[in-house]
Amino acid sequence: MTSAAFHVHPTPLGPVLLVVTDRGLVSLDVLDGPHDDALERVSLALRTVPEQDAAAAAEIAAQLDAYFAGTRTRFDLPLDWRLVQGFVRDALEAVCEIPYGETASYGEVAIAAGSPGAHRAVGSACARTPVSIIVPAHRVVRSDGSIGEYGGRPEHKRFLLDLESRVARARAEEGNAGA
Structure with missing residues (x-):
């Protein structure tokens, strides 16, 4: 227990x-x-x-x-993965490697997780992640670049993607101003 x-x-x-x-x-x-x-x-x-x-x-x-x-771009927390196993865990761990402010397609995540043909399974894994936001399933998009459903809450996904895009852009501009 x-x-x-x-x-x-x-x-x-x-x-x-x-x-x-x-x-x-x-x-x-x-x-x-x-x-x-x-x-x-x-x-x-x-x-x-x-x-x-x-x-x-x-x-x-x-x-x-x-x-x-907008002051943290990476989470530094221990995760307890006990609620996910097998490919779902592999897919979600691959999702964790998508850099802040960037996206990857379901197919790209499937390749990173070691199962190139499993793009639909990646979608299911993202929809069922027990640890949203920290495991950035919002960074996974369709191959045509559209954002998808995000567990029936596309407005949440859009909010998170816009937040990260805004912060990443501001940080890049700050970096260019100092160069």
């Missing part, structure tokens, strides 16, 4: 449910309403009921705040 804690944290996308275990962040879910249903799903998957504990998720919340403020 694993001990786990949760915290609901506000973000520009709405409240997020953060669930952490002794291994790291196991779930980050952007909520559509009260956190009860999402917490129940994670509890069933973990086979333990997380206790509410803001301190347990404080570092995650701080890094999320810095990301949304």
